[in-house]
Amino acid sequence: MHTRWTDLWSTSPLFQHIQHIDPFAIKHSFLKLTLSFSKRLTGLIIGLRTRHLPLNQHLFRLTKTDSSDCPRCPYIDETVPHYLFECLHYLAARQVMSQALGRKATSLSHILTDPEAIVILVRYVNQTHQLKSTLPKT
Structure with missing residues (x-):
């Protein structure tokens, strides 16, 4: 069953993206990482x-909004990398994250x-x- 699932997963469109972030995503490393996390954080x-x-x-892909643009950065798609690393609206919060993580603050894989x-x-x-709807309670 695991071999079949692995074969199916490797043909998924998300496989390459996830593999880039965590090459061991189909292994037990993700389960080990999230074992102590709340459901919201996971x-x-x-x-x-x-x-x-x-x-x-x-949301634009799901036809839930009229545009894929960031509401604060015209003509730039609001993507995960934009939200985490580029949006000028979050510059102060990003600086705090950069100070805490150093050089690795721009590595999606590390984060x-x-x-x-x-x-x-x-x-x-x-x-x-x-991300209020997915926000983990701290």
């Missing part, structure tokens, strides 16, 4: 990894796989108030 991490969050790029970085990521999400 959901946030999964949403960030799969890009299925209430950000306009995803979504390292337990200590995830704590900093949750602070960032809480400071921005952008």
Whole structure:
């Protein structure tokens, strides 16, 4: 059964994206990482990894919004990387995250796989108030 699932997963459109973030995603490392996390925090991490969050790029794909643009940055898609690393509206929160994580603050892979970085990521999400529906309670 595991072999069949692995074969099916490797043909999924999300496979390449997830593999880039966490090459061991189909192994037990994700389960080990999230074992002590709440359901909301696990959901946030999964949403960030799969890009299925209430950000306009995803909502536009689902026809829930008229545009994929960031509401604060005209003509720029509101994507996970834009939200975490580029949006000028969140510059202050991003600086706090950068000070805490150093050089690895711009590594999506690090932010979504390292337990200590995830704590900093949750602070960032809480400071921005952008993902209220998926916001982990701290």
